[in-house]
Amino acid sequence: xxxxxxxxxxxxxxxxxxxxxxxxxxxxxxxxxxxxxxxxxxxxxxxxxxxxxxxxxxxxxxxxxxxxxxxxxxxxxxxxxxxxx
Amino acid sequence: xxxxxxxxxxxxxxxxxxxxxxxxxxxxxxxxxxxxxxxxxxxxxxxxxxxxxxxxxxxxxxxxxxxxxxxxxxxxxxxxxxxxxxxxxxxxxxxxxxxxxxxxxxxxxxxxxxxxxxxxxxxxxxxxxxxxxxxxxxxxxxxxxxxxxxxxxxxxxxxxxxxxxxxxxxxxxxxxxxxxxxxxxxxxxxxxxxxxxxxxxxxxxxxxxxxxxxxxxxxxxxxxxxxxxxxxxxxxxxxxxxxxxxxxxxxxxxxxxxxxxxxxxxxxxxxxxxxxxxxxxxxxxxxxxxxxxxxxxxxxxxx
Numbered sequence: 001x002x003x004x005x006x007x008x009x010x011x012x013x014x015x016x017x018x019x020x021x022x023x024x025x026x027x028x029x030x031x032x033x034x035x036x037x038x039x040x041x042x043x044x045x046x047x048x049x050x051x052x053x054x055x056x057x058x059x060x061x062x063x064x065x066x067x068x069x070x071x072x073x074x075x076x077x078x079x080x081x082x083x084x085x
Numbered sequence: 086x087x088x089x090x091x092x093x094x095x096x097x098x099x100x101x102x103x104x105x106x107x108x109x110x111x112x113x114x115x116x117x118x119x120x121x122x123x124x125x126x127x128x129x130x131x132x133x134x135x136x137x138x139x140x141x142x143x144x145x146x147x148x149x150x151x152x153x154x155x156x157x158x159x160x161x162x163x164x165x166x167x168x169x170x171x172x173x174x175x176x177x178x179x180x181x182x183x184x185x186x187x188x189x190x191x192x193x194x195x196x197x198x199x200x201x202x203x204x205x206x207x208x209x210x211x212x213x214x215x216x217x218x219x220x221x222x223x224x225x226x227x228x229x230x231x232x233x234x235x236x237x238x239x240x241x242x243x244x245x246x247x248x249x250x251x252x253x254x255x256x257x258x259x260x261x262x263x264x265x266x267x268x269x270x271x272x273x274x275x276x277x278x279x280x281x282x283x284x285x286x287x288x289x290x291x292x293x294x295x296x297x298x299x300x301x302x303x304x305x306x307x308x309x310x311x312x313x314x315x316x317x318x319x320x321x322x323x324x325x326x327x328x329x330x331x332x333x334x335x336x337x338x339x340x341x342x343x344x345x346x347x348x349x350x351x352x353x354x355x356x357x358x359x360x361x362x363x364x365x366x367x368x369x370x371x372x373x374x375x376x377x378x379x380x381x382x383x384x385x386x387x388x
Binding site for chain 1: 328329330337344347348351352355358
């Protein structure tokens, strides 16, 4: 199982005061991501075609403690999706 | 274009006229004396257009027929013959006109990003004061416009989506409860409507917009500073920088049409916040201190 950007939707993004603002074209919602969740999502949105397993994410983002909770949160916002390899 | 002051009073007495208010033409239709005299007084300096002009909003204030004409008299607000609200007591006809017009603009003028905030201008730069009811934005706004700032709007900040400029709609400032006495005693030369009691917002009085702000209502202003005011009588005065991303989210929440505009709204709001300094502001009613502080902020932003 791997994670990747949710390609069903378009996103617009801007950085303000080191936080990431995301406009989600599907829900019409705006999300404010900061700290670890911003770092995690940046990985996906900056490399939209890449897929990451949880282990790969843990290796890349060593400082993030609760990566599971964060992945679930980003998935619930339809920002990333879980795919079967 | 003539204004109320210069116009033939016959036209005004008919209760049917077209007012130019900022970028909007508003057709007013009312036979209610308090509306005619109140609008003539508060909008005295606004241009009156010929009655065959195109109107963006057709606003009618009238008494319902039937028993309500005599018993606990009421008043209706209609926009293009559609009545979006339940009737109000007859005595509240004039504030009903103001509230109804706010509703029309905030619900239909989607060529702008509209934020629920007061906005004033000095040195060509706009200071935006967003806030929920009770935050003290109208009180601060009236103190500022009576101290040399230009009124752009007391309630609706209209941001031109392509240019990012703020488009003035310098309508009367709506003051509530204690702030009515506070402003009347601090600025005794300012003109007010009568006070309307027992409205859903408590007691309400409308402050006449300064003639100079009306005269310059086609002059747009560049947004420079956003201040989120919070009136707290028992707290010390404070002004602190506010995280821009959080300011963005707060402004999106306070916008009337951000969700309607979708991705365009996101871009317009980003442009606004990116070009402004954003602050949290707690004040305890000391206008002098507040005005000096805003003067400083706008000067710094203009540099």
